Amino acid sequence: MAERYIVIIAGGKGERFWPQSRAARPKQLLPIVGDSPLLTQTLERVMPIVPAANIYVITSAAQEKGVRAVCPGLPRDNIIAEPEGRDTAAAVGLAAAVIGARDPKGVFAILPADHVIHHGKKYQSDLNVAFAAAAAEPVMVTIGIAPTEPATGFGYVQRDQPWKTIRRKTVYNVKRFVEKPDLATAKKYLRSGTYFWNAGMFVWSVPVVETAIAQFAPELDAGLKSIRTALAKGRKLGPVMKKVYPSLQKISVDYALLEKSTNVVVLPSTFDWDDVGAWPAVARHYTADPAGNVGRGQRIVEQGRGNIVFSEGDHLVAVVGVDDLIVVHTPDATLVCPKNKAQEIKAAVKRVSALADGERYL
């Protein structure tokens, strides 16, 4: 009988959390929110519904060591490092190949490693509904997040008519996937009530994924073939990955499969969700002092409101007479940036890499 699998995608670089995040220690490996790394929190949320032997993490070579360090409960081979990033369609195809080799009809969920979700039980319950849907019919189930604001940083998925009700939850047919909208369009989506944020959470079976790749991404399919063949012959994954992965077609799973497939359904999530895309989002998850300041570590804020102050070690950060500022201290680098300029942190990281010995800070 086909089993259930979880594939956690832990590949983000997290430049927007510099200097706390680094090339080898990105957002998902940090306790940006909570006391353990976001990847660990993701693992802990899925452990109750899927055995550890069925949980995979796909990460990058640069982060492999860090990922292994925070996933001690997983079998060694279940942590897979891409020799280089080839976007999400390749990662999904790789997951299908690996799971398909041991369970040709296996059903698996693709889940991001770096989102903050406090409602673990609801998350598990929604995943179980999605697994049931994907096991019952050859559909691609996407878990949609009901938008709370007209965000322009996410893709959206529009629901159509109800498809099925599973455990009292309605799953809808999908009318269409849309890329990141402009603000006016995002406002329309929010008002309509039929659009959800595409949070990169999908549940489907190996055959459904492989059929879709063969149909809509034949170039990728051809590249994945050698991986499937090697695994079918009982060979190790590492060598064939190293050989063919870097040349796989680089394309997102949304664009390659979901926008083109007609068998996509959406389950509106019932859990809270935050992708904490940048420092300002972090503030939402901390208890503020009476002046609205949040943070962690040794810090004082004197005559200031709405600041985010993070300090590592015993280092004291004193913020005086300023509002809505982000101050992040790490042992070798400190960032100071207004909350409304957080999108410029990436530009600063570029400036750092251009310094004579800038690499040491990245």
Add this chain to the structure above:
Amino acid sequence: MAERYIVIIAGGKGERFWPQSRAARPKQLLPIVGDSPLLTQTLERVMPIVPAANIYVITSAAQEKGVRAVCPGLPRDNIIAEPEGRDTAAAVGLAAAVIGARDPKGVFAILPADHVIHHGKKYQSDLNVAFAAAAAEPVMVTIGIAPTEPATGFGYVQRDQPWKTIRRKTVYNVKRFVEKPDLATAKKYLRSGTYFWNAGMFVWSVPVVETAIAQFAPELDAGLKSIRTALAKGRKLGPVMKKVYPSLQKISVDYALLEKSTNVVVLPSTFDWDDVGAWPAVARHYTADPAGNVGRGQRIVEQGRGNIVFSEGDHLVAVVGVDDLIVVHTPDATLVCPKNKAQEIKAAVKRVSALADGERYL
């Protein structure tokens, strides 16, 4: 024949330069401007005109070790630590007692340790004029700084008619000393052209100082008597200081002597002068980048103007999208404060001292 002496007062706590300045490492012991501590720079400016054996530094017990470390050229006994601070009149009286014991008619200059003066030659030349005046007549010579703005943080001295011309420089009688004015009054002073900033630089002889103390501060005079007596008997300064100094009258030299004396003259300075009272003043002494940012150490400013960024060690400070901010990083504490709120740094230091283990950062 009476000789010339220099007494450098190195007692300031420099809380306004926290976290670079600390209780045991105040402003005068730091290279806030230039490559050596301000005290060292002061010493180097007076060394060419007075032999090291005639140069004294009066400091606090807390700073004695630090002062000795940056004054290796001075005789050990010429560095005098007050058991506790008793304001400037006591320090001047102590200096007169110490110098008077070896040279009863000695002429000495009182100079602050923590001012920034780039024109060393002009400073020496002005001091020589002041020494000549104080050696020729029983006057108190103050060196007045021509104001460049209506500063409310300094006391002022108003000149009267010319008193004497020495080496082509006019020395004026003093009409009056005034305490720190409000802004409207300071503007009047600036316009009048007859007011100078009182920078705490005085030149006078031992007899002039001792006569004035006896006349205008008899309580202080009585306290100083045991010090004079002990020194006259050839005893060491340390023990008697420890015994009587903490009970000396606590009063400023301006209030105790200068405001009351009628034999005060003022020499307008010809050198540049900056008391660099707080971080914003520091910026004036550094070369700015095209966006007006100044600083020292590993730093980048991305999309920001007019910032002051200081970093110690190899720590990188990245300031992004913000203007006119002070960021000071030290190994155990970092300050972030807008330039126009620099006066609040003292309040922050108080908050630090109230932390459970705050003392370690002070």
